[in-house]
Amino acid sequence: MLSVHPKKSSCSCLLMLLSFIFIAVVFNICSARSRTVFDSADKRFQVDADGTVTLKRRVTLREGHNMFSVHAWDSKGKRHTVFNHAMFVPQSESRSALPALECPKSSRGLRRQKREWVAPPIRIEENERGPFPQFLYQIQSSRAKQFKMVYSISGEGADQDPKGLFTVNRNNGSLYVTRPLDREAKDKYVLQAHAETADGKNVEEPMEIIITVGDKNDNTPIFTQNPFLGTVPEASFMTVTATDADKPNTEYADVRYSILSQNPQEPNAAMFTINPVTGGIRVNAAGLDREKYPEYTLEITARDMLGEGRVGTGKAVITVTDSNDHAPQFEKSSYNVSVPENKVGAVVVKMPVTDGDEPHSPAWTAKFRIITGNNGGFFAVNTGTNKQEGIITTVKVLQLGNWPCDRKVPLDFEQNSKFTLLVVAENDVPFDKPLTTSTATVTVNVLDVNEAPVFDPEEKFISTPEDVAVGSELTVYTATDPDTARTQKVTYRVGSDPAAWVSVDGETGLVKVRSPMDRESPFVKDGIYKALILAMDDDPTPATGTGTLVIELKDVNDIAPSIEERAISVCNKESAPVLLSVIDNDGPGFAAPYRVELQGDSKNNWTATMNETKTGIVLRLKIPLERGEYNVVMRVYDNLALYQDNTIRALVCDCTGDDFQCTEKAVAGFGLPGILGILGAILALLVLLLLLLLFARRKRAEKKEPLLADDDIRDNVYYYDEEGGGEDDQDFDLSVLHRGLDNRPDVLRNDMAPTFMPAPQYRPRPANPEEIGTFIDDNLKAADNDPTAPPYDSLLVFDYEGGRSDAGSLSSLNSSSSGDQDYDCLGDWGPRFKKLADMYGGGEDDLL
Numbered sequence: 057m058l059s060v061h062p063k064k065s066s067c068s069c070l071l072m073l074l075s076f077i078f079i080a081v082v083f084n085i086c087s088a089r090s091r092t093v094f095d096s097a098d099k100r101f102q103v104d105a106d107g108t109v110t111l112k113r114r115v116t117l118r119e120g121h122n123m124f125s126v127h128a129w130d131s132k133g134k135r136h137t138v139f140n141h142a143m144f145v146p147q148s149e150s151r152s153a154l155p156a157l158e159c160p161k162s163s164r165g166l167r168r169q170k171r172e173w174v175a176p177p178i179r180i181e182e183n184e185r186g187p188f189p190q191f192l193y194q195i196q197s198s199r200a201k202q203f204k205m206v207y208s209i210s211g212e213g214a215d216q217d218p219k220g221l222f223t224v225n226r227n228n229g230s231l232y233v234t235r236p237l238d239r240e241a242k243d244k245y246v247l248q249a250h251a252e253t254a255d256g257k258n259v260e261e262p263m264e265i266i267i268t269v270g271d272k273n274d275n276t277p278i279f280t281q282n283p284f285l286g287t288v289p290e291a292s293f294m295t296v297t298a299t300d301a302d303k304p305n306t307e308y309a310d311v312r313y314s315i316l317s318q319n320p321q322e323p324n325a326a327m328f329t330i331n332p333v334t335g336g337i338r339v340n341a342a343g344l345d346r347e348k349y350p351e352y353t354l355e356i357t358a359r360d361m362l363g364e365g366r367v368g369t370g371k372a373v374i375t376v377t378d379s380n381d382h383a384p385q386f387e388k389s390s391y392n393v394s395v396p397e398n399k400v401g402a403v404v405v406k407m408p409v410t411d412g413d414e415p416h417s418p419a420w421t422a423k424f425r426i427i428t429g430n431n432g433g434f435f436a437v438n439t440g441t442n443k444q445e446g447i448i449t450t451v452k453v454l455q456l457g458n459w460p461c462d463r464k465v466p467l468d469f470e471q472n473s474k475f476t477l478l479v480v481a482e483n484d485v486p487f488d489k490p491l492t493t494s495t496a497t498v499t500v501n502v503l504d505v506n507e508a509p510v511f512d513p514e515e516k517f518i519s520t521p522e523d524v525a526v527g528s529e530l531t532v533y534t535a536t537d538p539d540t541a542r543t544q545k546v547t548y549r550v551g552s553d554p555a556a557w558v559s560v561d562g563e564t565g566l567v568k569v570r571s572p573m574d575r576e577s578p579f580v581k582d583g584i585y586k587a588l589i590l591a592m593d594d595d596p597t598p599a600t601g602t603g604t605l606v607i608e609l610k611d612v613n614d615i616a617p618s619i620e621e622r623a624i625s626v627c628n629k630e631s632a633p634v635l636l637s638v639i640d641n642d643g644p645g646f647a648a649p650y651r652v653e654l655q656g657d658s659k660n661n662w663t664a665t666m667n668e669t670k671t672g673i674v675l676r677l678k679i680p681l682e683r684g685e686y687n688v689v690m691r692v693y694d695n696l697a698l699y700q701d702n703t704i705r706a707l708v709c710d711c712t713g714d715d716f717q718c719t720e721k722a723v724a725g726f727g728l729p730g731i732l733g734i735l736g737a738i739l740a741l742l743v744l745l746l747l748l749l750l751f752a753r754r755k756r757a758e759k760k761e762p763l764l765a766d767d768d769i770r771d772n773v774y775y776y777d778e779e780g781g782g783e784d785d786q787d788f789d790l791s792v793l794h795r796g797l798d799n800r801p802d803v804l805r806n807d808m809a810p811t812f813m814p815a816p817q818y819r820p821r822p823a824n825p826e827e828i829g830t831f832i833d834d835n836l837k838a839a840d841n842d843p844t845a846p847p848y849d850s851l852l853v854f855d856y857e858g859g860r861s862d863a864g865s866l867s868s869l870n871s872s873s874s875g876d877q878d879y880d881c882l883g884d885w886g887p888r889f890k891k892l893a894d895m896y897g898g899g900e901d902d903l904l
Contacts, residue, residue, distance in 0.1 A: 095127045095176050104196060175249065175263055178231075181270040182239040188232075192222075192267070195229035197251040197260050204254040205229070209265070211247040222247060222267070231265070239269040240301045271303040277311045277358035279370030296335040296372055298358035312363030316355040328354060328374070332363065337372060346376045346414070380419035382412035383491040384444070384481040394501040395450060397469040404435065404448040407496055409481050411444065418485040422446070427495075429477040434467050435500070437479060446479060448498060469504040470540050476500075509535035509546045509591035511603030519608040522575040527568060530558065534565040535591035535601050544593040551588035551602060555579040558587050558605070565589070567605060575609040576641040583609055583643070611643035616700030617650055617692045619673065624704060625718065627711035628680045636673040636704070640694055647694055655689040655701060662688055662706075681708045683718075816842050 094103040102110045103126055178193050197205050207229040213221035222245070223232050229251075245267040251260040277298040302308035312332045318325060329340040337354070354372040359365055386409050393405045413419035424437045424446035437448045452464035477498040511533065518531045537544050548565045550558060555577055559570040567589070575583060584606060591601045617640040624634045640647035649670030654662060663676045673690065686706045693699040709718030816838040822831050881893075 104194060175265045178265065178267045179270055180233060180237060180267060182237045182272050183274055184233075184236050186236075188236075189223060189234045190232060192231045192233055193265070195224065195231060195249050195251070195263070195265075197229075199251070199253075199259050203257075203259065205259075206252050206254055208250045208252075209247045210250065210262075211245070212242075213245045213267075214247055221245075224249070237269045239271045239303065240275065243269050243271075243303070245269075271306060271308055273302060273308040273361055273365050275301040275308070275360075276366040277360050277368040279356070279358060279368060281370075283353075283371035283373045294337050294372070294374070296330075296337065296356055296370065298335070298368060298370070300360050302360065307361050308365070309360060310362050311358045311360050314357050314359075314363075316357050316369070318355075319353045320349055322349060327352065330354075330356065337374070344376050346378050349376060351375050378414035378417055378419050379488040380413060380483055380485050381488050381491070382419070383487065383493050384409040384411040384422040384483060385494045386481060386496040388496065390497040390499070392499045392501070394503050395467065396503045396505050397467045398505060398507065400450055400452050400466050402450045404450060404500055405498055406440065407446040407448070407479065407498070409444055409446070409494065411483070413483075416443070419483055420444075421484045422481050423484060425480050425482070427478050427480050429475055429498075431472070431475065435475070435477060446481065446496075448477070448479070448500075467502050468538075469502045470538060473502045473504075474500065475502070504539070504541060506542070506593065506595045506597055506599050507538045508599035508601035509537050509593055510601055511535040511589070511591060513603075515604040515606055517606045517608065519610060520573075521612055522573050522609040523612045523614060524569055524573060526570065526572060530567045530569060530607070531605070532564065532566050533560070533589050533603055533605055535603060537593055539593075542595070544595055546591050546593055549590050549592075551590040553587045555585070557585070558607075560589055565591075573607075573609055575611050575643070576615065580609060583611070585609060611646060613642055613646035613694065613696050613698050615641045615646075616698045617647065617694050618700055619690065619692060619702040619704060622704060623707070624675070625707045625709065625716055626677050627713060627716055628677065628683065628708050629710075629712040631677040632714035633674050633676045635667065636675055638671055638673060638692055642694070646696060646698075649695055651693045653691045653693075655691055658688045658690070661686065664690055675704070677708070683710050684708060 096103045096109070100111065104110065109126075175193060175195060180190075180192060184190065195207050197207075199205060206226050207224050208226065209222060209224045209231070210216075213219075214223075220234060221237075223234060224230065225232075229249075231249075247265040247267065249263040249265050250258075251263075252258050277300045279296065279298045281296070296313065298311050298313070300309040300311055313330050313335045314332060315328065315330050315337075318327060323343040323345075324341040327339065327341050327344070328337055330337050335358075352374045354374065356370050356372055357367050358370070359367045386407055388407070391405050391407065395402050395404050407424070409422050411420045411422060421439075421443040422445075423439050426435060426437050426448075433453050434450060435448050436451045437446050439445065440447050450467055452466050454464050477500065478495055479498060480493050480495045482493060512535070516531065516533050520528075520530060524530075534548075535546055537546055547562045548560045549562060550560050553570075555571075555573075557569065557571050557573050558567055560567050573585070574580070577585075579585060587605045587607070589603045589605055591603065592598050617638050620637040620639050624636075626632070626634060638648075638650050640650075649666070650673075651666060651670070652664045652673050654664050661678050661681060663678050665674050666672070667674055673692070675688065675690075684707075686708060688704045688706050689701055690704065691699050691701050707718065709716065711717045818838050819831055819834045822828065
């Protein structure tokens with residue numbers, strides 16, 4: 057007989073051993089604990105959900121008894137452990153006769169009794185070989201003793217993808233897995249277990265079952281890149297990495313690296329070494345030579361299980377790059393150049409270099425520095441576009457003076473005519489070992505050029521009253537020639553003088569007033585007037601300098617105040633006062649406060665007073681006036697009593713107060729009959745005007761005046777031999793010449809070559825040159841008598857103007873000289889036809 061004696065719990069249990077194979081233990085819930093889960097620390101014993109302990113295999117009891125522990129988890133996940141004592145029980149004793157150790161009943165108080173069930177976490181290793189389905193756990197409800205229970209499961213692997221991975225026996229609750237699991241695909245499954253009675257009554261809440269998949273070393277390390285590409289400039293470092301899909305932070309995923317082979321193996325078979333943990337590859341031996349062995353290929357292995365497990369292979373391709381072991385060398389060690397002064401950005405010299413390192417690599421690209429001789433910083437050196445050339449250029453340098461007079465100045469021959477620069481050549485990257493750098497000496501000769509005279513200061517400020525007299529001396533504004541090595545004369549003239557107010561003496565630079573100045577001129581801004589003065593030297597190529605003369609014009613009281621408004625309108629009854637604005641272009645001190653006085657008859661009809669600020673005039677109508685326009689004369693004074701008379705046109709209308717309305721007076725007795733009479737007179741006048749126009753037009757149609765009077769003799773230029781406008785004159789439409797024939801089918805056009813007349817025979821060209829003259833004469837006569845040659849002797853219709861033309865027939869005109877013809881009538885047509893009449897009517901004597 058085996059019995060269990062708990063030591064740390066109020067629970068007791070009874071065990072029975074049958075032939076050392078079966079043990080039945082009944083656990084009675086003692087403390088109203090809910091969702092209790094049991095597990096045995098001795099794997100030879102299995103504790104079911106209902107508290108039944110089953111002996112999984114034969115057990116040998118030492119001294120007739122054995123001690124093992126049972127763990128219990130409550131619904132909150134807290135574990136409870138008890139130690140149990142197993143004893144031998146003869147097989148003959150009945151299991152039912154064994155006494156059951158009952159737990160003392162605890163007081164429930166107001167606590168609600170719950171019947172629940174809990175399953176412990178289940179662990180299954182991945183890639184199990186079966187057989188399948190493989191038993192995992194038996195689900196059993198505490199109600200199974202009272203009802204026939206039906207079990208089912210739901211969740212991932214049951215009724216959700218991957219479906220059918222887990223199944224349950226509906227009758228006894230046995231849970232099975234149907235195929236091998238893969239932890240890398242999914243490492244945990246959560247199922248819900250359901251228990252119902254046979255008639256479908258739900259007597260248990262769903263129970264959560266967590267199945268954890270255990271890891272095995274079933275994945276080979278995989279390199280994250282294959283091949284790995286890297287560069288090795290002598291002492292270098294690169295890293296390769298491999299990943300393992302097994303569970304992280306376990307031996308299954310702990311990878312170690314090693315180099316399997318190296319190609320080529322020269323000059324050392326172990327040129328590289330790899331860190332077995334990090335995968336870092338370093339150069340292990342000296343002798344890398346890019347010219348001989350520019351590339352190495354390493355075959356690398358990655359093993360898990362700390363280098364004892366599964367193996368993956370990869371490659372690392374390492375390119376040997378050039379190291380900076382050659383310093384750039386100048387092709388020439390010295391240069392002697394010249395550059396003009398004042399020139400900024402001028403290229404002084406280009407200095408090419410050579411470098412034995414790999415072209416276009418950082419170890420080959422050159423850079424340059426001026427290490428000595430650049431006094432003042434007037435030169436800068438930069439690398440050319442081909443990266444193998446140093447270019448020295450001129451720059452401006454900031455010259456400090458009394459603030460804000462700092463300025464940038466260029467090279468100046470008068471300050472320094474010669475510089476000796478020492479330039480060194482380096483690379484973009486440091487040398488890998490100590491090397492002797494190359495230097496070049498550049499001697500720069502600064503050339504003198506003709507510089508413009510310089511005004512000192514560039515802007516000269518003076519102050520003078522605006523009413524200064526013409527011819528007054530303002531100032532002497534002179535410039536100096538910076539070309540101290542040359543003897544040159546400087547002369548002056550005015551460059552810009554918008555108002556033509558100043559003049560300058562060409563020899564001395566004395567500036568005088570040329571014409572009266574006016575501070576209120578539009579050329580003056582804020583009381584300042586500017587004029588440009590030019591200074592020129594007498595070099596064959598003269599240079600001109602510019603200075604600005606800034607004249608501050610002091611204001612004087614030279615402008616009398618005036619009234620801005622020139623016309624007003626007021627009512628003649630209870631008129632409202634009118635405020636007039638006074639303006640004065642003089643500055644402060646010569647304007648307000650103002651005062652006003654009415655002049656002449658204006659005093660009788662109006663009153664004028666100043667407003668409170670003494671800058672406006674309040675004008676009021678003193679007595680009612682008849683409707684009409686009136687002139688109001690006011691004399692306005694400034695604060696220095698300078699005055700001016702101002703005339704304001706005032707329109708007075710029949711209205712009251714400020715409701716200004718000025719309407720025309722109605723005409724007495726002017727009603728509807730008068731309006732109708734006026735409209736009738738206007739209509740009669742229009743009819744008469746229309747008749748006059750018709751009569752004048754008819755009269756012009758009966759008699760046409762000649763274009764020119766008989767005595768209108770004008771001297772005009774006539775063009776008699778104009779032959780047309782060339783190609784542009786050929787753009788015409790011949791169809792308009794025959795436009796009228798479409799409406800006169802009875803007029804036939806016969807301007808075509810006759811087909812019934814034989815053409816004359818032309819003489820062929822003679823072989824004897826002496827007969828050319830005869831050949832031309834014969835063919836000319838044949839052409840004159842050729843009826844088939846244009847123009848044809850036929851009816852030529854140039855235009856048809858229609859029937860009933862006012863023009864007479866042209867058939868009376870002929871070129872025959874027979875008969876007498878009176879051409880004197882041509883003289884009546886004006887001077888243009890008089891010459892024609894003299895030619896044809898004067899006879900042969902007149903022509904001679």
